[in-house]
Amino acid sequence: MDKIQTLTSENGIVVFSKSTCCLCYAVTILFQELGVEPLVHELDHDPNGWEIEKALVNLGCNSPPVPAVFIGGNLVGSTNEVMSLHLRGALIPLLRPYQTLA
Template identity: 60%
Template sequence: MERIRDLSSKTAAVIFTKSSCCMCHSIKTLFYELGASPAIHELDKDSEGREMERALQKGVVIFTKNSCCLCYAVQVLFRDLRVQPKIHEIDNDPDCREIEKALVRLGCANAVPAVFVSGKLVGSTNDVMSLHLSGSLVPLIKPYQSFHK
């Protein structure tokens, strides 16, 4: 959605939240405690909020570093499974350290790679590989697979 891209392009960190959500409040507080100044966009106070929320919950997002071989391996796995994830390389982000700390606090054993599917944290390399080996990853990402060559 163009509006999400526009809002996200204006600052290093954007948090899309709902004013009534306690988890949203916790995430905002975490960023502030880390010294970050994210842009906050309350979806429940926006006339296009529901549409934006649906757009944000779609797809596979991976936070990576371009120097990380495990990040590369996870990206290759998803591409081999015919999924084109949205990749956020945090190496050159001025808030890289804060993003890493936030990802670890969210539950990633290692900050990168951090894989999200449908807006939910799947985890780092070990979590993704365990899901794949158990046969649980493909059903999770099936809606995002492309069957085009």
């Protein structure tokens, strides 16, 4: 879907989310604690959210398809993949180009 492509190519880190999803919130907070500010796109606040959600499933996002995390335009995955990367020490190097100086 064009909207996914546009958002992920124009922003370093994108989290497709739903406002009621606690795992989406946890991933967003993790990124903020690691010094990055992801673009969080709430599907339940987007009139085309259902179509975006179907497109995310077609891209390989599991059920449920949120959070769907993109870093540098590439689909990383959901909470499990993000946390696995973090525990292996591989997440911070992916985030380094997007970290703000604090």
